[in-house]
Amino acid sequence: xxxxxxxxxxxxxxxxxSSCSGFLDxxxxxxxxxPNSLEHCELLLGDxxxxxxxxxxxxxxxxxxxxxxxxxxxxxxxxxxQQSYIWAVDMVLLNNQWxxxxxxxxxxxxxxxxxxxxxxxxxxxxxxxxxxxxxxxRAFAFHQVATTFTMPYRExxxxxxxxxxxxxxxxxxxxxxxxxxxxxxxxxxxxxKVAIAHLxxxxxxxxxxxxxxxxxxxxxxxxxxxDYKQAYGYADSCLQLQKALxxxxxxNQDAGFPIDRFNKxxxxxxxxxxxxxxxxxxxxxxxNLYEEYSEYDYRKNIFFQPNANDVDNxxxxxxxxxxxxxxxxxxxxxxxxxxxxEAAVRTGKVAQALFDINTLLKNRxxxxxxxxxxxxDPGKLLRxxxxxxxxxxxxxxxxxxxxxxxxxxxxxxKTLVRVIDGKEYRLxxxxxxxxxxxxxLVISESGMPQNKR
Numbered sequence: 001x002x003x004x005x006x007x008x009x010x011x012x013x014x015x016x017x018s019s020c021s022g023f024l025d026x027x028x029x030x031x032x033x034x035p036n037s038l039e040h041c042e043l044l045l046g047d048x049x050x051x052x053x054x055x056x057x058x059x060x061x062x063x064x065x066x067x068x069x070x071x072x073x074x075x076x077x078x079x080x081x082q083q084s085y086i087w088a089v090d091m092v093l094l095n096n097q098w099x100x101x102x103x104x105x106x107x108x109x110x111x112x113x114x115x116x117x118x119x120x121x122x123x124x125x126x127x128x129x130x131x132x133x134x135x136x137x138r139a140f141a142f143h144q145v146a147t148t149f150t151m152p153y154r155e156x157x158x159x160x161x162x163x164x165x166x167x168x169x170x171x172x173x174x175x176x177x178x179x180x181x182x183x184x185x186x187x188x189x190x191x192x193k194v195a196i197a198h199l200x201x202x203x204x205x206x207x208x209x210x211x212x213x214x215x216x217x218x219x220x221x222x223x224x225x226x227d228y229k230q231a232y233g234y235a236d237s238c239l240q241l242q243k244a245l246x247x248x249x250x251x252n253q254d255a256g257f258p259i260d261r262f263n264k265x266x267x268x269x270x271x272x273x274x275x276x277x278x279x280x281x282x283x284x285x286x287x288n289l290y291e292e293y294s295e296y297d298y299r300k301n302i303f304f305q306p307n308a309n310d311v312d313n314x315x316x317x318x319x320x321x322x323x324x325x326x327x328x329x330x331x332x333x334x335x336x337x338x339x340x341x342e343a344a345v346r347t348g349k350v351a352q353a354l355f356d357i358n359t360l361l362k363n364r365x366x367x368x369x370x371x372x373x374x375x376x377d378p379g380k381l382l383r384x385x386x387x388x389x390x391x392x393x394x395x396x397x398x399x400x401x402x403x404x405x406x407x408x409x410x411x412x413x414k415t416l417v418r419v420i421d422g423k424e425y426r427l428x429x430x431x432x433x434x435x436x437x438x439x440x441l442v443i444s445e446s447g448m449p450q451n452k453r
Contacts, residue, residue: 038123041111041130048207050107051137053326054100056148057272058084058436059400060327062427064414065390066283069310070421073277081277084436086418086425090453092439096273097148099439101141102167108138109170125200129208132198136209136217139191140270142166143221144329146184149451151435152404153225158182162435162449176446185225192218201241206262206269212241213268216331219339224401226408232343235336242267245333245363248298257322258302270330271321272397279325280305280315285394290314292391296369303394316395329397334360338389345382357385360392379411386412404434 035041045051061084068076068085076082083089111134120127145164154161163184165176179187195214203210209217215238222231244264251258262269277283285304293300303318320328341356358372375381386406390399406412407429416427427433435451443450 035110035114036117038115038118038126038130041114041134042126044107044111045130045133045137045208046205051104052207052270052330054096054103054273055141055144055270055329055397056097056101056436057275057278057327057329057397058097058148060272060278060395060397061085061275062087062433062436063399063403064286064416065289065394065399066278066285066316067418068277068282068284068420072282073420076277078276081275085277086420087416087427087431087433088425089437092437093441095439095441097436097439098145098442100273101144102165104137104141105167106170108134108141109168112138113170128198129200129203132195132200132214133209135191136195136199136214136268139188139195139214139221140209140217140268142184142188142191143217143224146181146188147224147401147404148436149438150181150184151432152408152430153181153185154408155225155227158185162451165446165448176442176448178448185221188221189218192221209268212238213331215241216267216333216336216339219336219343220331223339223343224405226405228343228346231339232347232349235340235343238267238336239333239340243333245337245360247363248302249366251298251302253298253301257317257319257324259318259320259322261320261322263320265332265334266320267331267333267336269321270328271323272327272329274326276325278327278395280317281307283315284310284313285316287313289390289394292387294365294369296366297364298366299364299391319395327395327397332396334392335396335398338385338392341385342382342389345378345385348378350376350378350381353381353385357388361388364392383411400434407434 035044061081073082073085080089080092080094111130115127115130118127142164150163151161158181161181163179163181166179166184166187167176192214195209196211196218199209199211199214201211215234219231219234219238222234246259246263246265284307290304299318303316304314305317307313307315320330320332337356337360341353344350344353344356354373361373362370373381373384375384389402393399403414407414413429415429418425432452437451438448442448
């Protein structure tokens with residue numbers, strides 16, 4: 001009975017997220033099924049496929065951690081992925097990179113609407129978990145959309161930059177309108193803070209968030225905003241609750257996918273939409289990046305495997321989802337250590353930054369050859385932390401956001417270059433193309449302004 005109800009509710013959610021209020025004009029019958037209890041809400045939150053998968057991967061497609069050879073690029077069947085790789089998309093017909101996170105938003109709104117009508121005193125613990133989880137999922141989905149479809153956050157211009165549609169209730173009878181970027185991030189922060197206030201410290205269900213995950217999500221948001229004091233504080237709060245790291249020495253380097261799903265570093269699991277061109281059979285790791293891993297760094301064999309058809313090139317096998325072509329975009333303690341390290345060095349806490357980066361690296365490098373980082377010059381240490389961040393978080397959904405953020409600093413800005421059939425394509429720092437185009441159908445049905453080109 002519960003499975004039938006869940007499938008029916010999710011069917012309506014799919015129709016709604018893809019079909020109404022600026023998506024299409026079709027409006028499904030709202031009376032088909034109406035969740036009305038905490039049990040129904042728990043069923044919705046527990047659907048891993050609906051809530052934890054299918055997040056945008058356009059940032060992974062467009063970043064500089066890998067390259068494709070010309071023949072593989074030409075053979076890509078999906079035109080928009082092919083053009084995104086060379087930053088040449090002029091229109092978007094596929095809706096899934098936008099639709100999937102907004103389905104999560106719709107379901108979260110549906111849940112919050114239900115619980116607002118319930119007596120919370122009947123089961124306070126379950127009520128709080130449901131409220132906290134719904135706000136967490138909405139915050140996470142909104143942030144995934146923002147990092148993909150908006151320009152980087154700058155405090156002095158955020159109120160003038162286009163943000164994302166902030167749909168905050170399950171009503172289908174209004175069109176989506178883009179908030180400004182400041183309003184968008186204010187809402188994301190607000191949702192995460194509500195999640196922190198309601199979520200438990202521990203959670204036995206693998207796909208569900210807990211308090212440490214919400215702290216981590218908020219630390220990630222503040223890092224994107226370059227509010228390093230807040231990023232440090234929330235990263236620290238997360239690690240006070242959960243700080244476990246994998247010792248990569250204990251992993252089987254010869255395994256096809258050496259890193260287990262739901263391992264002890266994972267605070268919240270989430271993966272991107274299936275994107276074939278990111279498969280380890282096609283995507284070759286950037287040569288310079290690969291060479292930055294020392295021979296005593298376990299990540300070199302855990303993250304990468306030789307490409308069978310391309311001598312001296314390597315594919316990625318280090319997924320935290322134990323899978324291929326669906327990048328892990330969730331939250332982990334290893335990412336939070338790096339957030340705290342970067343925020344620490346940027347706010348004058350050099351000793352803390354050294355502690356964090358060395359804590360991470362001693363779990364990644366052969367102990368017999370591990371030399372702790374001792375650099376105390378803040379500028380030099382920051383560069384080391386950022387280099388380690390890139391090496392640790394490869395194919396983890398963070399590089400695109402980092403490029404957007406770091407391009408605002410002359411010390412770190414970077415021009416990206418692709419070469420296909422001898423023709424060079426370039427993405428300049430702070431290009432308008434760092435905000436991917438919103439699907440054409442969404443624009444035409446909602447009347448929202450498209451990202452500039």
